[in-house]
Amino acid sequence: MEQPLQADLPACSGCSRSRQEIALEIERTHNLTLNMQVSSGQLLSNYVLLQGKPFGNPDFNPTIQPFPGLPLPALSMADWLGLTDSQRLQQNTLAFSSLPVYLASVKRQQMELNSPETELHRQLESSHLHCLGLENNLKSIMSSLGIMPGPAISAKPSESDNAFIMKLTGYYICHLFRDWVNRCEKDMVLLAKKYPV
Amino acid sequence: MFSKWGLSAHGVYILLSIYYFGVSDGFLNMCGYIVPESPVVLSTGSNFTAFCVLKDPCPPYGRIRAEQVIWKTKTTVVPKEQYSIINETVSSVTFRDTSMLVSPLTCNILLPGDFIQNIYGIQIQQGFPPEKPTNLSCIVIQTQVTAFIQQCSWEPGKDTFLSTNYSLKSRWPNKEFPDCIPQDTNNSCTTSSVVFYVTLEVWVEAKNELGVAESDHIEFDPIKYVKPLPPHKLSLNSGEFPRILKLSWENRFNESPQELKYKIQYKTSDSTVWTEIPPEDTASLRTSFTIQELRPNTQYTIRLCYAVYSSKYWSNWSEVVGFTAEDRPSKGPALWRNIKTSDSTGNWTLRLLWKELNPSEANGIILKYEVFISGRPPLSFPTRYYTLNTTQLTLNVQSGTYDVSVTAFNKVGKSPTSVLFIPATDSKASVKNVVAFPEGGKLWVNWTAPKESVSKYIIEWHEACSNLSCTTEWQQEPGSKQRIFLKGNIEPYKCYIITVYPLYIGGQGEGKSTQAYLQQGVPANGPTVRTKKLGKFEAVLEWNSLSVEEQNGFIKNYTISYKTVTGVEKVVPVDPSKTEYLLSSLSSNTLYMVRMTAYTDSGGTTGPLFTFSTNRFGKFCI
Numbered sequence: 001m002e003q004p005l006q007a008d009l010p011a012c013s014g015c016s017r018s019r020q021e022i023a024l025e026i027e028r029t030h031n032l033t034l035n036m037q038v039s040s041g042q043l044l045s046n047y048v049l050l051q052g053k054p055f056g057n058p059d060f061n062p063t064i065q066p067f068p069g070l071p072l073p074a075l076s077m078a079d080w081l082g083l084t085d086s087q088r089l090q091q092n093t094l095a096f097s098s099l100p101v102y103l104a105s106v107k108r109q110q111m112e113l114n115s116p117e118t119e120l121h122r123q124l125e126s127s128h129l130h131c132l133g134l135e136n137n138l139k140s141i142m143s144s145l146g147i148m149p150g151p152a153i154s155a156k157p158s159e160s161d162n163a164f165i166m167k168l169t170g171y172y173i174c175h176l177f178r179d180w181v182n183r184c185e186k187d188m189v190l191l192a193k194k195y196p197v
Numbered sequence: 198m199f200s201k202w203g204l205s206a207h208g209v210y211i212l213l214s215i216y217y218f219g220v221s222d223g224f225l226n227m228c229g230y231i232v233p234e235s236p237v238v239l240s241t242g243s244n245f246t247a248f249c250v251l252k253d254p255c256p257p258y259g260r261i262r263a264e265q266v267i268w269k270t271k272t273t274v275v276p277k278e279q280y281s282i283i284n285e286t287v288s289s290v291t292f293r294d295t296s297m298l299v300s301p302l303t304c305n306i307l308l309p310g311d312f313i314q315n316i317y318g319i320q321i322q323q324g325f326p327p328e329k330p331t332n333l334s335c336i337v338i339q340t341q342v343t344a345f346i347q348q349c350s351w352e353p354g355k356d357t358f359l360s361t362n363y364s365l366k367s368r369w370p371n372k373e374f375p376d377c378i379p380q381d382t383n384n385s386c387t388t389s390s391v392v393f394y395v396t397l398e399v400w401v402e403a404k405n406e407l408g409v410a411e412s413d414h415i416e417f418d419p420i421k422y423v424k425p426l427p428p429h430k431l432s433l434n435s436g437e438f439p440r441i442l443k444l445s446w447e448n449r450f451n452e453s454p455q456e457l458k459y460k461i462q463y464k465t466s467d468s469t470v471w472t473e474i475p476p477e478d479t480a481s482l483r484t485s486f487t488i489q490e491l492r493p494n495t496q497y498t499i500r501l502c503y504a505v506y507s508s509k510y511w512s513n514w515s516e517v518v519g520f521t522a523e524d525r526p527s528k529g530p531a532l533w534r535n536i537k538t539s540d541s542t543g544n545w546t547l548r549l550l551w552k553e554l555n556p557s558e559a560n561g562i563i564l565k566y567e568v569f570i571s572g573r574p575p576l577s578f579p580t581r582y583y584t585l586n587t588t589q590l591t592l593n594v595q596s597g598t599y600d601v602s603v604t605a606f607n608k609v610g611k612s613p614t615s616v617l618f619i620p621a622t623d624s625k626a627s628v629k630n631v632v633a634f635p636e637g638g639k640l641w642v643n644w645t646a647p648k649e650s651v652s653k654y655i656i657e658w659h660e661a662c663s664n665l666s667c668t669t670e671w672q673q674e675p676g677s678k679q680r681i682f683l684k685g686n687i688e689p690y691k692c693y694i695i696t697v698y699p700l701y702i703g704g705q706g707e708g709k710s711t712q713a714y715l716q717q718g719v720p721a722n723g724p725t726v727r728t729k730k731l732g733k734f735e736a737v738l739e740w741n742s743l744s745v746e747e748q749n750g751f752i753k754n755y756t757i758s759y760k761t762v763t764g765v766e767k768v769v770p771v772d773p774s775k776t777e778y779l780l781s782s783l784s785s786n787t788l789y790m791v792r793m794t795a796y797t798d799s800g801g802t803t804g805p806l807f808t809f810s811t812n813r814f815g816k817f818c819i
Contacts, residue, residue: 031394038453
């Protein structure tokens with residue numbers, strides 16, 4: 001039988017939650033990321049589809065740019081494995097605290113640029129809400145494990161009024177959203193192994 | 198203290214217009230006002246004081262004083278004990294318990310000539326502060342594939358009798374959601390913002406002019422309270438397999454991770470009892486399930502619902518109807534014979550009879566029967582073969598011993614073969630003590646089995662009828678039975694002749710019979726009596742037995758009633774086997790009236806009245 005992984009943090013001694021409750025919260029958060037994987041993928045596809053050329057071109061593949069509070073989630077396997085639970089949770093929390101601000105900004109811009117596309121607006125609104133929910137769950141896990149929040153970095157949405165720049169920025173945000181959801185899902189799988197239900 | 202009493206003339210005018218109490222000479226415009234101003238909302242049963250502030254002087258009445266004030270609730274004058282004179286121009290009225298206070302409350306002044314003039318009025322509303330809402334619960338209902346609504350309901354408590362606003366509040370630690378305001382109700386509210394796997398805190402706030410109350414806060418993960426749309430596109434496929442049905446469907450709850458559990462129930466379409474697949478077999482995500490151990494060629498109704506694994510709310514049922522494939526017949530037809538012997542030649546008219554298989558045995562549509570018959574030596578009767586789609590075969594044959602076999606076929610295959618041994622004579626042991634009796638609306642037959650092992654019994658029955666045209670019915674029973682009921686259309690008031698035949702391997706016992714009614718009635722007619730012979734002091738009466746159709750039951754006995762025109766009626770009982778009776782000790786040359794009654798267990802029926810006269814002279818000696 002596989003032994004559970006060793007958690008690199010003791011459960012918070014002053015916290016009232018049992019290890020089982022923490023494990024359930026991690027499992028639930030993992031389920032939330034699975035739920036968001038589908039919707040973040042759909043958002044990115046729909047976003048690209050509705051921005052016109054060159055966004056829909058098969059070779060359209062610009063390098064994704066990070067934003068304040070929203071770094072690139074991709075890490076080498078070694079770097080990723082080298083992260084502690086605290087670092088993982090802090091990085092995810094930072095990203096999902098910043099994403100609602102950026103997604104709200106994308107929604108505002110899309111309402112201007114693609115006003116009839118109500119489904120896209122709904123997806124952006126729903127994604128915004130899901131990010132808030134995930135941020136909430138991540139903070140709850142951190143609190144249960146006695147992990148302090150990481151350094152706060154304020155999100156700074158783009159102020160450009162150039163339509164292409166707005167669309168490209170929106171593309172980056174939707175892409176980063178999907179990538180961070182995928183990253184968080186993997187992080188939660190790792191954490192769930194250390195806190196089996 | 199009264200610095201805030203200032204009222205606009207316009208406001209007062211509107212108020213006085215509303216509370217114009219039939220005063221013909223108009224209002225005393227701006228002659229005073231009441232504090233507090235309308236609308237006043239009071240807690241029912243509380244105490245309340247109102248002040249009437251007079252404007253002095255007030256044309257055209259000149260000086261008016263607080264002593265002149267008369268308070269009224271609607272049209273009733275408030276007792277003076279409740280008044281206080283605050284100063285020359287201010288009167289107050291106090292109610293210790295407002296439950297009896299009827300709106301509006303008016304300030305009036307008594308003018309010379311006992312004329313009461315209205316000054317001002319206020320509208321008073323009474324009610325209660327809201328009670329704490331209780332039993333708050335929520336359900337998340339899927340309305341479309343990607344759309345959900347969250348419906349929360351609660352008990353608002355007793356009626357406040359006031360306009361009370363309810364708002365459903367919800368939040369995460371990092372987000373307050375907009376309040377949900379119920380429309381046209383005070384005990385439920387629906388929102389469309391649902392995020393699964395995040396704990397939501399929800400509570401209700403009730404607010405009116407008299408107070409605010411808040412329900413307990415509840416916390417829940419919406420995924421645990423979701424009711425999904427029922428599965429759709431259900432289909433059933435039996436393929437070539439007669440005992441399974443594969444149920445396929447599409448789930449409409451596609452929120453990842455799809456942790457779903459299912460309930461699958463099935464029944465034959467003519468049944469009302471559902472059988473459920475064990476829940477442990479359907480406790481994970483799937484889009485098909487194969488139901489086994491079904492009956493061939495049978496219409497099944499199958500229904501399916503599902504729920505999110507952690508939720509207590511199941512979707513509505515979806516239903517589908519389908520057939521299992523045919524299988525070969527599981528049993529051979531019950532087989533019997535009817536023999537009529539020709540008086541002249543001694544030959545037989547042999548009618549072979551077999552029963553249609555019931556659907557659970559036929560396992561499909563029976564397409565044909567194959568019949569073999571062969572005679573045993575000394576008969577020279579080589580095997581004959583017949584293919585039929587009827588259930589009888591009539592043959593004119595020599596009397597003797599025969600072997601008969603019948604096999605039923607459907608499109609899948611053939612049934613086991615039924616065999617019947619027809620001996621030349623029923624030489625084997627018979628059953629004994631055949632009795633038949635009604636019980637529970639059925640006609641039961643009991644018998645004592647022979648000592649020898651019986652392979653099966655044939656029970657034959659037919660209605661007793663005078664014209665011999667009644668058809669014979671029969672049924673086959675296992676050799677272990679000694680008590681059966683007749684499976685057929687058995688009617689009340691009809692006499693059935695029931696015969697039990699034991700069948701052995703290689704022989705047959707003689708049939709033993711009994712008669713029975715499912716239900717006895719009174720005879721349809723009474724016997725028609727007449728004289729057979731007349732003497733001076735006696736008469737021989739005779740009658741015909743009632744036909745079996747008239748009897749409606751077993752005739753227990755008869756009675757004969759007779760009397761002279763002026764005499765007392767005499768009644769004599771008569772055995773039912775008799776058809777004549779001697780009346781003696783009669784008076785000579787006397788007219789007698791006589792009638793006869795036939796009795797069954799259910800009662801009697803009297804026949805027509807018959808009159809006769811005894812002879813004057815003893816002509817005959819009876």
